[in-house]
Amino acid sequence: MSLGALDFGVIIDGAVVIVENCVRRLAHAQEQQGRLLTRHERFHEVFTASKEARRALLFGQLIIHGRVLAHLRADGGGRQNVSSMAFTGGSLALVGAMILS
Numbered sequence: 001m002s003l004g005a006l007d008f009g010v011i012i013d014g015a016v017v018i019v020e021n022c023v024r025r026l027a028h029a030q031e032q033q034g035r036l037l038t039r040h041e042r043f044h045e046v047f048t049a050s051k052e053a054r055r056a057l058l059f060g061q062l063i064i065h066g067r068v069l070a071h072l073r074a075d076g077g078g079r080q081n082v083s084s085m086a087f088t089g090g091s092l093a094l095v096g097a098m099i100l101s
Helices: 003-033 039-072 077-100
Strands: none
Touching: 003 039
16 A cells, blocks of 8 residues: 555544544434434534544554654665655644644
């Protein structure tokens, strides 16, 4: 798998996991209450769902980030092939994804 596809997959995966967890918690809370949730209750469930998934996603993103940084330290032709992609796509995009999620 290419470096760009892997980085893009990790970024999208984090967003998908958080959204799925939010939908799951909202459906469960609404079923428990037996009514539609208020705006405050929905915000509370979304915040709690995001906190639940965040730690696991952060560790996965840090592992991928370490791999990208290893490519930046490579010598010779390998570095020339991946250094620009590793810096822009890997470092900047992954750090942005970690902050946003």
